Amino acid sequence: MTNTKTLEKLEYFKIIQQVSHFANTEMAKAMILKMKPSFDLDTIQKWQDEVEESLAILEQGKTIPIPRLAELSMAFRRLEISAALNAKELGQIGRLLTTTKQVTQFFEDLKAEEKDYPALNYWVDQCVSLPQIVKEIQLTVSDEGSILNSASSHLAAIRKNQSQTESQIRNQLNQLLKTKGNQLSDRLITIRNDRYVLPVKAEYKGQFGGTIHDQSATGQTVFIEPKAVVDLNNRLAQLALDERAEIERILLEISLMIAPYVEEIKHNQSMIAQLDSIQSKAEYAKSINATKPAFSLENQVALWQARHPLIDPEIIVANDILIGEHYHVLLITGPNTGGKTIILKTIGLIQLMGQSGLHVPCDPGSQLGVFQSIYADIGDEQSIEQSLSTFSSHMTNIVNIIEEADYQSLVLFDELGSGTDPQEGAALAISILDYLRKVGATVLATTHYPELKVYAHESAKTINASMEFDVQTLSPTYRLMIGVPGRSNALEISKRLGLRQDIIEGAQKGISQDSQSLNEMVAKLERERRESELRNNEAQIFLEKAELLWQDLRTEYDRYLEQKQALMEKAKRQANDKVEQAQKQAEGLLQEIRDLQLVQGQNKTIKEHVLIDKKKAFDQLKQPENLRKNKVLKRVKKAKDLQAGDDVEVLSYGQRGTILEQVAKNEYIVQMGIIKMKIPLEELRPLGKVEPKQKVNIQRKAGSKVKTSLDIRGLRYEEAMGKLKQYLDQALLSNHSLVTIIHGKGTGALRQGVKDQLSGHPHVDHFEYSPPNAGGDGSTRVYFD
The missing domain is CATH 3.40.50.300 (P-loop containing nucleotide triphosphate hydrolases)
Incomplete structure (x- = not known):
């Protein structure tokens, strides 16, 4: 336990006095002045965390929105005995509740910015929102503590009558100012004893008429209430009494409304005071450049x-x-x-x-x-x-x-x-x-x-x-x-x-040998210490330079990583654009082939050279690879001697052919199917001999024209499979090379059934789901051999 005498000797109270100067609320100021050291580590750590979080908010250029707030203990005592508050106290309670709402919103905004302050939120989360009470207070009193007309309709009516009566009084007195101005000490309207009067020269008080309410210090001026405004002044006085009674009724009514929530309001005051005291500690820490230990x-x-x-x-x-x-x-x-x-x-x-x-x-x-x-x-x-x-x-x-x-x-x-x-x-x-x-x-x-x-x-x-x-x-x-x-x-x-x-x-x-030896030892230690400090300072300078260099290197490395990532993303976007462009071109070529099939009609086949041209168009979609190995391959191909009868691949067409004869040094006549073409050497790649396969030609006779797609959505499984089997036969007879089966997504039963049918069909070369822009896995494209 640390006694007060020790605290005084170490000037502890001067420190907490300085901290209290940063407080906005009277309650927080009192809490700080009563602050004492703790001997419990958990409590100390909790206090330190609170100040650290508050300091972090201050360093962002923000402050917890806590204005100057008065201490409300007397007001709370009156509420506890069901007595009425005055307008100033009511305004102070309203300000406290408004501050509570603003503080709560402040921390909600910080959370929205993904900035969490758990030690401070402990106090914020205990604040109680009383929106209805705040609304009633705001309708009743102003920030300065005066009763508003909106407090009640009766009060508004009284004040309206007061205004009208005052206007009538001034009109009457203004007429007298004009007609009897020579009898007045000054041409102005004034008030004595809460009644409107005129300053009349003393010698005319008998002639002017009315009630005398006061006179000047010299006795040369008397303040007279003219008879013309007596009744109006009486009415104004009665309205003032009515206003006072109505205000007292309003204050009592709203005080009784607030009374059940007095504990919640007191608790809010304590929570705001806690946050204010924490922020005061943080502001003090900032002022002396302090750190968390x-x-x-x-x-x-x-x-x-x-x-x-x-x-x-x-x-x-x-x-x-x-x-x-x-x-x-x-x-x-x-x-x-x-x-x-x-x-x-x-x-x-x-x-x-x-x-x-x-x-x-x-x-x-x-x-x-x-x-x-x-x-x-x-x-x-x-x-x-x-x-x-x-x-x-x-x-x-x-x-x-x-x-x-x-x-x-x-x-x-x-x-x-x-x-x-x-x-x-x-x-x-x-x-x-x-x-x-x-x-x-x-x-x-x-x-x-x-x-x-x-x-x-x-x-x-x-x-x-x-x-x-x-x-x-x-x-x-x-x-x-x-x-x-x-x-x-x-x-x-x-x-x-x-x-x-x-x-x-x-x-x-006269100094003993031991004392001299001791002094010499101390002097030596001091010299060694100064030398050590000098070396340490030099080392510190080198360390700081190294840290700066490391920071520069780290910055450049981070910049390199960012640039690398940006280049990779750019390359991916460009590649995706090219793939999308090539996909669209490929779909266009496929559509042209379908159109050619439809144009040819029944019992006709597409010419071989037309198919080769279309195949060449597909090959042109491939992006060239600028690789060194391609040049090597070209040199190998050029160096190889080709002879008549050799099987080769024509690279530009992607077709297999046979060399018929050499017409020039680097040019050969190659037969591809029924077509003979002159092909340069660099477009030829030698192939091994292939034993001819026994080909089975299937004669497809075109029957009635059928569409290139079948929609089986909504059909029962057995019915759908039957229609699919029938449709595949009709598509083969119509000479279609590609058809689309629309089965939808649903439960996946039809999709699986279509897959099973196509997997076992003897004339289906392969099948695949449609592209995403053409239905995705809701339809299947079928390619016939």
């Missing part, structure tokens, strides 16, 4: 480039602070005003911030512990008067810390053991540190005592550290050096300030 249950703390959040970022020196893994006690030495106390406050305050769900002012990758208690004994290190009372005060605090601290505690000591005799103070400090080290507490302490440097060097789980001091400029650098104890710079500073050399040499003789 990791947490270690083993209390291993690693703060990278930690900065104190209350010090100007332009002047603060960031430091790496490590403790808890290899050592649990960090002993910091160094000169006054060197920044030792700032280091203590930085780690303590950052730890409190992290356990309160706040992001911390460190570089990404920083890690905090989950301490069950944090203690701090931090005084004013600038004080030059250390009295017994000061020592007693510090020791009282230290006694309380020792009684409560355990292995889950973070303890911060500033100038441990100071304020008393140096020898006793050093011994006491060593004993206190030794006890806390054995308990297992995590301890950071600052000191001036050289004895503690030796203790830190020789004790387990303990390490020296110091604040760097630049002897050249005689000023601190405020940089923490872990592993290097601080050393006294008094002699070097004195020498640079001009102290006599013989005095300095005399002082050196």
Whole structure:
């Protein structure tokens, strides 16, 4: 448990005060000011996730739409006892409910953009929508809290009468302004005691007539209500009473309507306040460039480039602070005003911030512990008067810390053991540190005592550290050096300030050999550390250049992949276009062949050379392949000697033929069927001898003309199969080479039956489904041999 005194010493309350300035609602502001660190890791992680998600929304240039909202606890109490709200409170409740709707819609829009924020949605999903209540409030009051005419028809009528009556009064008074203007102090209409009056000169008050309601401070002007408007003013006063009564009735009526939903409205206020407080933490994190830390249950703390959040970022020196893994006690030495106390406050305050769900002012990758208690004994290190009372005060605090601290505690000591005799103070400090080290507490302490440097060097789980001091400029650098104890710079500073050399040499003789050796060791460690940092900085520069180069290479590789994909897609589109074009041309050629068959008529066959020409047209649809192997084949063909009687394939026609004679060096007469043609050598490919097959010619006699398609949709299976068998015979007799069977898709029974019939038919060469643009698998094309 962390006590209030520690929170004050570490300036925790200043941090939450700054966070509260970002809140829009009074309830959220109050929640932030009551914020305390948690000691439960799950709770801490939940808080950190909420801030991380809210920060992600802010980084998109968006904010959760939460306006300034008042705290409504008094209004809720009145609703709970069935009392009427006033118009301002009613408007505030309406604004709260409208905000609830807007916030809900905001997160729904984010979901539509596929951006999910589960930690924030936990609060949003609990919001209750009350559209009917919102509608009634919007009809009743304005945003400023005034009652609208739409609240009731009776109120609208009263206000209309008020307007008409006021107009009549002004007309009457305007007439008097014209006729008796010389008796008036000023030509204007004014109001006294809620009644319209005219400013009359005092000497004419007896002549003017009417009721006197007031007079000026000098007594030279009296404000008179003329008799002509008395009745009208009376009517206006009555209308005002009627208006007030109607407003009271309206407010009571709508208050009673809202009362059953008071718990839901209170819950909405809490949910909006939660979201507002989370967004306030995120806005604060953004303002100090904070990051989300990791947490270690083993209390291993690693703060990278930690900065104190209350010090100007332009002047603060960031430091790496490590403790808890290899050592649990960090002993910091160094000169006054060197920044030792700032280091203590930085780690303590950052730890409190992290356990309160706040992001911390460190570089990404920083890690905090989950301490069950944090203690701090931090005084004013600038004080030059250390009295017994000061020592007693510090020791009282230290006694309380020792009684409560355990292995889950973070303890911060500033100038441990100071304020008393140096020898006793050093011994006491060593004993206190030794006890806390054995308990297992995590301890950071600052000191001036050289004895503690030796203790830190020789004790387990303990390490020296110091604040760097630049002897050249005689000023601190405020940089923490872990592993290097601080050393006294008094002699070097004195020498640079001009102290006599013989005095300095005399002082050196008075220093023990052990102290000199220790100082020399520290100086050597500092030199080695600076050299190591220099090498590390050079390595970091090379690493950054390598990362930039890697990023460039990655970008270029990604661009190459995109271009490759784009080229492949383009090639596919071009190939599909060519296939579609060739398909259309092929379908045109097939249709021409069908037309030729129909033109030839009965007992006639298509001439062989016509079929060859059509076959050549099909071959021309094939895209040429620009392959090296084709040239090789051509050279082989040209080199081969062909003789009369050799069987060859005529490549340009796709037909088999026989060489009759050679008419030129590279030209032959080839017979294809009944046709003889001169063919160049490069168009011929030698074929092996083929034994002639016994051909069976089928004489097809054309009967009555039948169509080239049969539609069997809607027929029963047996009837359809019978019609199909009959149709196939008729198509063969009609000399059709291609017919289409339309069977539809349906259950697939007819389609399967057609397939079975065609598979066993002796004169069917092959069959296939129609193209997609011609019915697809709803019809079958049949090719006869």
